[in-house]
Amino acid sequence: xxxxxxxxxLSNQALRDGRLDEKDMLRIQNExxxxxxxxxxxxxxxxxxxxxxxxxxxxxxxxxxxxxWYLQETGNDTGLMMGNMQDLLQASRALxxxxxxxxxxxLRRVAASAPPVGSRSYRDTLAGLGEFFRCYDCRFFAHEIPxxxxxxxxxxxxxxxxxxxxxxxxxxxxxxxKFCRSFQTKTVISLLECSCPEYRELLVNIYEPxxxxxxxxxxxxxxxxxxxxxxxxxxxxxxYFRSLAQDEARKExxxxxxxVCSELRITDSASCAYLRQTTxxxxxxxxxxxxxxxLEEIFPSLRREPMEVAxxxxxxxxETMDDKKLRTLIDEINDCRSVSDKIAxxxxxxxxxxxxxxxxxxxxxxxxxxxxxxxxxETELDLLRRYCQEKPxxxxxxxxxxxxx
Amino acid sequence: MDEISVFSPVGLxxxxxxxxxxxxxxxxxxxxxxxxxxxxxxLAERHxxxxxxxxxxxxxxxxxxxxxxxxCDSPFIFQDGYExxxxxxxxxFYYFKNESKDRIPDDELIEFMKQVFDxxxxxxxxxxxxxxxxxxxxxxRYGYAVDDTDRNGHMF
Numbered sequence: 001x002x003x004x005x006x007x008x009x010l011s012n013q014a015l016r017d018g019r020l021d022e023k024d025m026l027r028i029q030n031e032x033x034x035x036x037x038x039x040x041x042x043x044x045x046x047x048x049x050x051x052x053x054x055x056x057x058x059x060x061x062x063x064x065x066x067x068x069w070y071l072q073e074t075g076n077d078t079g080l081m082m083g084n085m086q087d088l089l090q091a092s093r094a095l096x097x098x099x100x101x102x103x104x105x106x107l108r109r110v111a112a113s114a115p116p117v118g119s120r121s122y123r124d125t126l127a128g129l130g131e132f133f134r135c136y137d138c139r140f141f142a143h144e145i146p147x148x149x150x151x152x153x154x155x156x157x158x159x160x161x162x163x164x165x166x167x168x169x170x171x172x173x174x175x176x177x178k179f180c181r182s183f184q185t186k187t188v189i190s191l192l193e194c195s196c197p198e199y200r201e202l203l204v205n206i207y208e209p210x211x212x213x214x215x216x217x218x219x220x221x222x223x224x225x226x227x228x229x230x231x232x233x234x235x236x237x238x239x240y241f242r243s244l245a246q247d248e249a250r251k252e253x254x255x256x257x258x259x260v261c262s263e264l265r266i267t268d269s270a271s272c273a274y275l276r277q278t279t280x281x282x283x284x285x286x287x288x289x290x291x292x293x294x295l296e297e298i299f300p301s302l303r304r305e306p307m308e309v310a311x312x313x314x315x316x317x318x319e320t321m322d323d324k325k326l327r328t329l330i331d332e333i334n335d336c337r338s339v340s341d342k343i344a345x346x347x348x349x350x351x352x353x354x355x356x357x358x359x360x361x362x363x364x365x366x367x368x369x370x371x372x373x374x375x376x377x378e379t380e381l382d383l384l385r386r387y388c389q390e391k392p393x394x395x396x397x398x399x400x401x402x403x404x405x
Numbered sequence: 406m407d408e409i410s411v412f413s414p415v416g417l418x419x420x421x422x423x424x425x426x427x428x429x430x431x432x433x434x435x436x437x438x439x440x441x442x443x444x445x446x447x448l449a450e451r452h453x454x455x456x457x458x459x460x461x462x463x464x465x466x467x468x469x470x471x472x473x474x475x476x477c478d479s480p481f482i483f484q485d486g487y488e489x490x491x492x493x494x495x496x497x498f499y500y501f502k503n504e505s506k507d508r509i510p511d512d513e514l515i516e517f518m519k520q521v522f523d524x525x526x527x528x529x530x531x532x533x534x535x536x537x538x539x540x541x542x543x544x545x546r547y548g549y550a551v552d553d554t555d556r557n558g559h560m561f
Contacts, residue, residue, distance in 0.1 A: 036464070037464035037465060039463050040462075041464065041465065044507075047463065047510035047511065047512075048502070048507060048510060048511050049463050049465055049467065049468055049511055050456065050461045050462060050463035050464070050465060050468070050499070050502065050511075051461065051462060051507065052461055052462075052503065052507070053460045053461060053462055054460070055507075056462040270480055
């Protein structure tokens with residue numbers, strides 16, 4: 001789905017073509033308005049006759065997305081002219097449910113074929129995709145994409161919404177996985193370490209360097225599975241591309257991509273097209289790199305000395321309590337007679353920075369804060385200091401604990 | 406098509422609100438309260454303005470009918486200030502609906518407003534709007550129910 005609002009595009013196009021007239025448009029708008037009223041009533045479960053505009057807008061976007069997506073998926077443009085919006089929405093829900101189930105299966109395939117190279121963003125994205133299927137609400141917010149999907153694909157999915165985005169994202173990720181699985185894991189890891197030493201922590205695509213070096217090796221007439229391209233070979237590739245005009249180079253790259261697929265016994269057309277696209281996008285980079293004198297950054301060598309990586313510290317907050325539990329804890333701490341009891345409760349029950357801050361705001365006053373901080377290590381104090389630094393200058397807590405850090 | 410306000414049949418909603426208020430007159434008259442046509446027109450217009458000012462969209466039956474039905478038997482509302490009272494209650498209703506982050510159903514919120522209006526507020530809209538409901542709405546964020554009381558037995 002190329003557009004965020006296919007329904008609007010389709011109806012506007014139909015209006016221009018004369019397939020719909022002003023009267024039809026009014027009918028459609030009226031039906032959409034009635035659908036929005038029904039959806040709002042279902043959403044509030046009849047408890048509220050009104051909703052904030054933002055909520056209504058999201059409900060409306062969901063209706064438009066669902067109907068537009070359904071018309072596009074079924075290729076049934078005439079449905080807009082003939083059918084009523086209520087029926088189309090119902091039909092779209094059935095199809096959405098089907099696609100959700102298919103998407104779950106697809107995610108399992110992606111997870112099973114994930115390249116075991118230790119990329120954190122990849123791992124987090126798999127978790128985020130699982131979250132998507134747990135939280136996706138196709139009834140009221142079909143256009144939303146809950147869950148964090150951070151991992152960068154080599155060919156990003158165009159702006160789509162809801163399940164349409166995730167479905168396409170998973171298809172592309174599976175293509176990348178299958179390709180990377182054609183190579184030995186240790187070779188892929190060596191290549192990634194050479195091309196981006198911090199790839200485990202950064203949002204770096206795994207497929208791209210593998211695909212590029214495979215194409216490079218094919219152009220050199222070597223086994224594509226090796227992935228290494230020496231300095232001499234980089235120079236040979238530079239000479240090779242220098243000798244080609246732009247059109248010829250593009251043609252050669254396209255042909256090389258197809259031959260790589262053939263060597264790796266990748267037969268499905270989507271995977272071949274994906275590699276072809278990746279390879280073609282390589283040309284402007286090659287051209288610029290040749291002008292700069294070296295193809296080292298494009299076709300990295302596995303023998304390159306790994307770059308030194310500066311040590312960094314990462315802090316991952318512990319699990320926060322649910323609000324009810326936190327309220328109970330705050331009451332308990334406030335009911336304590338002695339500071340030592342308060343401190344003991346904090347030590348036992350608070351396991352995250354955000355919970356600690358909540359407790360500090362309302363439970364520890366003056367000298368109590370000082371006594372609590374005396375028991376903290378330098379790391380804990382440093383985290384609290386950083387927390388305060390990130391706050392606006394005008395910020396201050398009720399208990400002013402930050403002044404005692 | 407994202408601009409839903411374009412489709413909003415505001416005019417129809419006004420007509421509907423006026424029709425509902427007209428029906429309410431039959432019942433409120435038993436308590437000596439009624440609205441004239443211009444007053445109904447004004448209330449319907451202010452209804453739209455209240456929704457706009459509080460950033461809300463309403464479907465189906467508006468809240469005015471419910472407010473009239475709930476408040477018409479109040480001993481603190483008289484014919485003289487009837488229209489103004491309804492206007493203030495309407496504004497307050499949407500304001501507190503937002504303030505409570507929509508966690509209080511319409512009926513419960515109106516019931517509570519009435520309970521406090523006739524009780525502790527003794528008919529004072531200022532008390533109702535500025536003190537009690539704010540307190541209620543703030544506390545709903547912390548999970549207290551409408552009729553919960555504090556340690557001393559006072560309602561929130």
